[in-house]
């Protein structure tokens with residue numbers, strides 16, 4: 692329903708990354724998968740999540756609750772998956788990669804970083820013309836990072852017509868978790884860190900025992916990671932007005948933003 696309300700297309704959805712098997716984080720999954728079946732999806736879907744998620748979907752299928760007529764490629768992780776590595780790449784396309792690390796929650800929970808690959812520098816058309824390069828396929832070759840030969844024997848290197856490579860944009864998604872080094876590692880230098888802030892600092896003991904973070908702790912994670920922006924979310928329902936959470940985060944990380952349903956952030 693939120694995909695429709697946000698004006699997004701199910702057909703462009705390539706992957707779903709589930710953090711953990713608490714209802715507020717995955718109860719919507721069977722409905723979403725079923726809706727895409729009704730929309731006649733045919734393209735394969737990548738689904739990543741904690742161990743057990745495959746069995747859960749299989750059971751719904753066996754009970755004829757869930758019908759999925761397109762291929763779903765499921766990758767599951769448990770604690771043992773991280774015995775000999777810190778991080779796993781779970782998705783890679785020409786434009787993006789997604790990596791995951793385990794967080795620290797009451798049950799096994801995964802955090803994710805979605806990162807755009809480094810983009811080539813801007814193509815300087817004027818400079819290309821000055822060098823006498825005919826527009827057409829040779830422009831494309833240079834743009835793709837290949838050197839080209841001209842009819843007069845000169846060789847043009849991409850660096851002669853391309854600006855410096857542009858770093859890709861990135862987002863880290865860290866919930867549910869208490870403060871942990873893997874959350875900071877996922878958030879290292881990202882453009883946006885989306886971090887849970889379930890409680891205010893008054894309830895720090897409660898946060899710790901339930902495997903959650905306070906708003907202050909989420910801001911400290913953003914600062915420690917050198918994240919450019921922080922979006923806090925996952926507020927306890929005890930806060931009818933979540934403003935105190937935002938104020939607490941802003942005392943540590945002044946640019947912090949509070950998530951709202953269907954919020955749009957451009958960067």
Ligand SMILES: [Zn+2]
Pocket residue numbers: 711713796867
């Ligand atoms: Zn949870």
Ligand SMILES: [Zn+2]
Pocket residue numbers: 713715716867925
């Ligand atoms: Zn939760």
